[in-house]
Amino acid sequence: MAKLTPEIVEYTVKLREKLQEAGYAYYVLDNPVIEDAVYDLLLRELQDLETKYPQLIVPDSPTQRVGEKPATKFVSVKHNIPLYSLENAFNIEELKIWQERCKSKNSKVKIQKYDPSESKKLEVESKNSTFKSENYELSEGQKLKVKIQNNDSKNELDSDEIDLATLDYVCELKIDGSALALTYENGLLVRGATRGDGIIGENITQNVKTINTIPLRLKIDNPPPIVEVRGEAFLSISVFENINAEREKNGETLFANPRNAAAGTLRQLDSKIVAQRRLDFFAYTLHFLTENNSEISQFSTQWECLNLLQNLGFKVNHKRQLCSSLDEVTTYVQYWDKERKNLPYLTDGIVVKINSLPLQKKLGFTQKFPRWAIALKYPAEEIPTIVQSVTFQVGRTGALTPVAELKPVQLAGTTVQRASLHNCDRLSELDLHIGDTVIVRKAGEIIPEVVRVLPELRPTTATKFQMPIHCPECSEPVVKPRDEAVTRCINISCPAILRGSLVHWASRGALDINGLGEKLVQQLVNSGLVKSVADLYNLTVKDLTTLERMGEKSASKLVEAIATSRSQPWQRVLYGLGIRHVGSVNAELLSQKFRSVAELSKAKASDIEAVYGIGSETAQSVEQWFEVPANQSLVGRLETAGVRMEVGDYTSNVVKVQGGLLTGKIFVLTGTLPSLKRDEAKSLIENAGGKVTSSVSSKTDFIVVGEDAGSKLEKAEKLGVKQLNEEELLEMLEE
Ligand code: IVH
Numbered sequence: 001m002a003k004l005t006p007e008i009v010e011y012t013v014k015l016r017e018k019l020q021e022a023g024y025a026y027y028v029l030d031n032p033v034i035e036d037a038v039y040d041l042l043l044r045e046l047q048d049l050e051t052k053y054p055q056l057i058v059p060d061s062p063t064q065r066v067g068e069k070p071a072t073k074f075v076s077v078k079h080n081i082p083l084y085s086l087e088n089a090f091n092i093e094e095l096k097i098w099q100e101r102c103k104s105k106n107s108k109v110k111i112q113k114y115d116p117s118e119s120k121k122l123e124v125e126s127k128n129s130t131f132k133s134e135n136y137e138l139s140e141g142q143k144l145k146v147k148i149q150n151n152d153s154k155n156e157l158d159s160d161e162i163d164l165a166t167l168d169y170v171c172e173l174k175i176d177g178s179a180l181a182l183t184y185e186n187g188l189l190v191r192g193a194t195r196g197d198g199i200i201g202e203n204i205t206q207n208v209k210t211i212n213t214i215p216l217r218l219k220i221d222n223p224p225p226i227v228e229v230r231g232e233a234f235l236s237i238s239v240f241e242n243i244n245a246e247r248e249k250n251g252e253t254l255f256a257n258p259r260n261a262a263a264g265t266l267r268q269l270d271s272k273i274v275a276q277r278r279l280d281f282f283a284y285t286l287h288f289l290t291e292n293n294s295e296i297s298q299f300s301t302q303w304e305c306l307n308l309l310q311n312l313g314f315k316v317n318h319k320r321q322l323c324s325s326l327d328e329v330t331t332y333v334q335y336w337d338k339e340r341k342n343l344p345y346l347t348d349g350i351v352v353k354i355n356s357l358p359l360q361k362k363l364g365f366t367q368k369f370p371r372w373a374i375a376l377k378y379p380a381e382e383i384p385t386i387v388q389s390v391t392f393q394v395g396r397t398g399a400l401t402p403v404a405e406l407k408p409v410q411l412a413g414t415t416v417q418r419a420s421l422h423n424c425d426r427l428s429e430l431d432l433h434i435g436d437t438v439i440v441r442k443a444g445e446i447i448p449e450v451v452r453v454l455p456e457l458r459p460t461t462a463t464k465f466q467m468p469i470h471c472p473e474c475s476e477p478v479v480k481p482r483d484e485a486v487t488r489c490i491n492i493s494c495p496a497i498l499r500g501s502l503v504h505w506a507s508r509g510a511l512d513i514n515g516l517g518e519k520l521v522q523q524l525v526n527s528g529l530v531k532s533v534a535d536l537y538n539l540t541v542k543d544l545t546t547l548e549r550m551g552e553k554s555a556s557k558l559v560e561a562i563a564t565s566r567s568q569p570w571q572r573v574l575y576g577l578g579i580r581h582v583g584s585v586n587a588e589l590l591s592q593k594f595r596s597v598a599e600l601s602k603a604k605a606s607d608i609e610a611v612y613g614i615g616s617e618t619a620q621s622v623e624q625w626f627e628v629p630a631n632q633s634l635v636g637r638l639e640t641a642g643v644r645m646e647v648g649d650y651t652s653n654v655v656k657v658q659g660g661l662l663t664g665k666i667f668v669l670t671g672t673l674p675s676l677k678r679d680e681a682k683s684l685i686e687n688a689g690g691k692v693t694s695s696v697s698s699k700t701d702f703i704v705v706g707e708d709a710g711s712k713l714e715k716a717e718k719l720g721v722k723q724l725n726e727e728e729l730l731e732m733l734e735e
Pocket of ligand 1: 173174175176231232
């Protein structure tokens with residue numbers, strides 16, 4: 001090890017301080033004090049010194065933010081203080097109800113009526129008595145002390161002070177991101193965790209350290225033993241758009257919105273990737289604790305906490321406001337409803353909190369929410385724009401999905417140029433004309449939807465939209481079965497169908513070919529190297545290296561992954577064939593009865609329908625699929641290529657995705673989900689490594705809740721089990 005001198009130590013300390021100050025000024029204060037290039041140079045110098053003298057590394061050195069070795073999984077941690085969620089209000093009326101509830105809970109007496117402008121009389125009610133005042137006149141800031149005569153005991157009860165006129169509220173923007181719990185011990189960041197179920201989260205400290213707006217050490221002399229800070233990690237809209245643009249270029253699936261992107265990034269196992277993603281953080285809650293986790297009451301208002309958080313080195317949202325009446329809160333809510341579109345990050349509402357911490361303490365919590373705070377949610381944004389044309393996307397099944405190409409508009413923070421029209425029937429229902437003004441809405445999806453047409457604004461030049469009679473990809477005629485909403489291309493050589501089939505064949509639940517994503521599939525089809533799924537098995541390293549950006553190493557890896565896929569179990573191959581109505585669950589059921597492709601291809605629809613769980617539509621679809629000569633030839637070619645199309649010994653224990661995202665997680669399903677059948681949801685969870693059990697216990701990690709959920713949900717609520725709806729489950733599986 002190189003020899004360390006006092007001069008080097010002193011220089012390193014100075015260098016580190018300089019970098020810390022500059023980083024704080026740049027990221028938190030948004031007010032750079034040195035040039036970017038100088039910062040980079042000094043950081044490099046510090047890195048070099050720390051590499052040479054590892055004994056100089058300290059946990060709060062700026063060099064500790066760049067990310068570490070990838071983790072294999074995250075460890076669960078119990079939060080020192082639970083993270084609660086917020087009750088939602090959707091309009092000012094609901095906010096008033098919440099306020100009344102706070103007031104009545106706040107005093108031991110319940111205020112029945114108080115209208116200073118009219119009656120000037122105050123009616124209050126306590127548990128056993130009613131009290132009517134004589135002409136009380138309250139002015140702002142005035143407090144009222146009421147003595148109540150208890151009817152039964154005749155004892156005088158001292159009511160609390162009714163702080164009617166001075167109930168202060170702190171209004172904060174509700175940042176649309178992912179909650180984080182940070183723990184500082186003796187001023188040093190020791191842990192960053194996700195919210196999880198509010199009681200137990202995941203330890204993602206390495207990832208949290210990469211967020212430049214989170215101090216690694218608190219700016220405070222004599223810090224309390226433990227400081228707990230909560231806040232929202234988020235991605236600014238521009239960073240989110242850059243990430244998605246990059247993903248699109250690489251053929252990766254896009255994040256639906258900045259919230260999903262932030263949540264997905266925080267749970268990235270490789271913190272180096274997290275460091276590149278430029279997450280940001282706004283702090284909103286502060287607790288000082290003793291070594292034994294008991295709260296030290298140091299401050300008296302939420303407003304004070306926010307200011308203190310700022311002094312401790314955190315970025316605290318400047319748009320906060322202290323309001324002394326609900327009217328002021330309303331003005332704030334209305335102002336931000338209009339102005340939020342100009343913010344560089346997304347906000348989905350306003351959080352209103354009772355300012356006084358002693359009052360907060362008194363109001364306490366319900367099972368899920370603090371009683372002293374509420375989120376006023378803004379409705380999904382809708383905006384008018386003009387339809388310039390309608391294009392069609394052709395999916396794996398040949399279904400044509402109409403998409404409205406729009407005059408670009410700003411909506412919920414992003415530029416929107418396309419909106420889904422769902423299917424051809426919906427298109428006719430809307431009576432859409434090219435040139436029409438339509439209302440588009442964005443509720444979290446990447447592609448927003450057309451909500452309605454405004455025919456009153458239709459220009460005379462508008463042309464009625466005509467359904468295509470030819471496939472936009474292969475120009476062959478399309479068909480529309482009378483009883484279906486969908487128009488389809490039925491040309492099995494259609495490049496769009498081929499691309500979709502290949503992506504499906506390579507997907508995780510099917511043949512699971514690592515590295516074969518959308519982008520590469522497109523290259524393979526465009527180059528003509530692959531004209532059918534079976535062609536994958538003839539690809540050589542030499543073929544692949546002719547493709548753009550494909551080196552020999554990646555090519556060999558892919559050839560190997562394709563070769564390995566030959567021995568996937570029969571039910572996965574069956575699922576991979578992409579027969580309509582044969583999802584992974586039906587494939588599993590069919591593979592148990594029909595032990596090989598030879599057996600299944602000879603089966604009549606009536607034999608197939610006899611399989612428990614298989615309906616007539618599926619049975620007919622399977623029979624018809626095997627009648628098509630092109631499909632018979634595909635099966636023949638796959639068999640020749642060595643793809644196993646029969647049950648082997650290995651299928652006795654179904655291959656599950658190893659190390660899936662949900663490994664070890666226990667799920668319970670309850671109620672009817674909007675689109676997934678119960679078996680399908682079960683199989684999706686199991687394929688990702690999770691387990692589905694029938695009853696809720698303390699071991700249950702998640703309950704997936706559909707319509708008409710019953711007692712399981714009640715039990716889960718009692719145990720504080722994290723609830724998911726279908727959409728959230730699918731998001732989780734996608735991640
Ligand atoms: S306060 C007990 N303040 O909204 C305190 N939450 O829908 C509860 N959120 O889980 C949180 N901005 O992740 C609070 N200024 C803010 C917030 C905020 C965003 C998130 C937070 C919470 C969720 C509830």
